[in-house]
Amino acid sequence: MTQFTFDAPSVIRTKRDGGVLSDAAIDWVIDGYTHGRVHDAQMSALLMAIFLRGMTGAEITRWTAAMIGSGVRFDFTDLRRDGRPLRLVDKHSTGGVGDKITIPLVPVVMACGAAVPQAAGRGLGHTGGTLDKLEAIPGFTAELSKDRIRQQLQDIGAAVFAAGDLAPADRKIYALRDVTGTTESLPLIASSVMSKKLAEGARALVLDTKVGRGAFLPTEDEARRLARTMVDLGNDYGVPTVALLTDMDRPLGRAVGNAVEVAESLDVLAGGGPDDVVELTLALARAMLEAAGVDGVDPADTLADGRAMDAFRSLVAAQGGDLTRPLPTAAHVETITAPRGGTMGDIDAMAVGLAVWRLGAGRSAPGEQVQFGAGLTMHRRPGEPVAAGEPLFTLATDTPERMAGAIAELDGGWSVVDRAPDVGPLVLDEIR
Numbered sequence: 001m002t003q004f005t006f007d008a009p010s011v012i013r014t015k016r017d018g019g020v021l022s023d024a025a026i027d028w029v030i031d032g033y034t035h036g037r038v039h040d041a042q043m044s045a046l047l048m049a050i051f052l053r054g055m056t057g058a059e060i061t062r063w064t065a066a067m068i069g070s071g072v073r074f075d076f077t078d079l080r081r082d083g084r085p086l087r088l089v090d091k092h093s094t095g096g097v098g099d100k101i102t103i104p105l106v107p108v109v110m111a112c113g114a115a116v117p118q119a120a121g122r123g124l125g126h127t128g129g130t131l132d133k134l135e136a137i138p139g140f141t142a143e144l145s146k147d148r149i150r151q152q153l154q155d156i157g158a159a160v161f162a163a164g165d166l167a168p169a170d171r172k173i174y175a176l177r178d179v180t181g182t183t184e185s186l187p188l189i190a191s192s193v194m195s196k197k198l199a200e201g202a203r204a205l206v207l208d209t210k211v212g213r214g215a216f217l218p219t220e221d222e223a224r225r226l227a228r229t230m231v232d233l234g235n236d237y238g239v240p241t242v243a244l245l246t247d248m249d250r251p252l253g254r255a256v257g258n259a260v261e262v263a264e265s266l267d268v269l270a271g272g273g274p275d276d277v278v279e280l281t282l283a284l285a286r287a288m289l290e291a292a293g294v295d296g297v298d299p300a301d302t303l304a305d306g307r308a309m310d311a312f313r314s315l316v317a318a319q320g321g322d323l324t325r326p327l328p329t330a331a332h333v334e335t336i337t338a339p340r341g342g343t344m345g346d347i348d349a350m351a352v353g354l355a356v357w358r359l360g361a362g363r364s365a366p367g368e369q370v371q372f373g374a375g376l377t378m379h380r381r382p383g384e385p386v387a388a389g390e391p392l393f394t395l396a397t398d399t400p401e402r403m404a405g406a407i408a409e410l411d412g413g414w415s416v417v418d419r420a421p422d423v424g425p426l427v428l429d430e431i432r
């Protein structure tokens, strides 16, 4: 019998022309790309074809399975605390602007008695990445071995790490999507999120699926389809999965960037911080605790009494970070002031995300070093009173030539108005 083999141009052409990729073709191309037999240029073309043509449900399932199969799958079910198995639960966001929620959320959930093995990501397109933010803490490392992750889960109840040997195909494809305009694709987001999450060893998952101008899939309809696809993938793998649909029309909190988002998260952990960041942190914490089977605890108490802050300190210390050292700041700062008095109108999350990316908080080439101090602070949130001439936005970067482009991105993305804008609910729905 002749062994049928594939070649990248034929696989690309099949998808380019609207065909369906066979299981064998998907396995071949993911394996080939993971091991360097399929080149970046070829995978870029295939990703663009997928972006334009989409994938069937069966293709998404196989693509996700092939990405999981490209690496190892962690299993921490033998870990015990007080004679009982650890309640291993995680959350993942589909990508937002100012979405620092993992930073306060993980310690809240630790403080409530569950354990979080989190494979986190770097910035993607106009959205920030948890790892880029946490690495702004001096000394913090996300490069953890499996043994170290196990030990941390056992000792303190969490580890936030670069995916490493988990779904290495996703690591390569994610970096390529970031610089080839192929991020905003339902099949590519679903498979990217779920390949990491199903490999990392969590026994239950909560997915924060973003809806609105700053989300990769802005319409509610698309976001619902994404959530449904991911929930079904999780449940099919025996990992109970629930998705919250949450607003990403405007940025979360007041700070967008790397170090500035860590600072805002520390405010939340100290019992303060912006209301929307606190609300989403607690909504996701409640969903995670329910999914993990932890009851009788109120996550809000852990923010009020300092237990979440203690948990965060233990997590940062375990990963080499030093919170006594100052967070990085950028060398150049500019402020945008109010042209008139009134009320802060709506703020477009996409405009802010692109501005912050231009300031240097994200990447435009694979492997580029992000600027930890780059970012934007919103002094007035939608609906807050504004006095003529007062600061509305502070932008920070190490490279002053980036400033004009960032300010241009913001242009038209905000306004001072006479009446407070309508702001809908933060949590729109839950999908099981």
Ligand code: URA
Binding pocket: 093, 094, 095, 121, 124, 188, 189, 190, 192, 193, 196
């Ligand atoms: N998070 C991921 O891990 N992948 C995506 O594609 C989007 C958000």
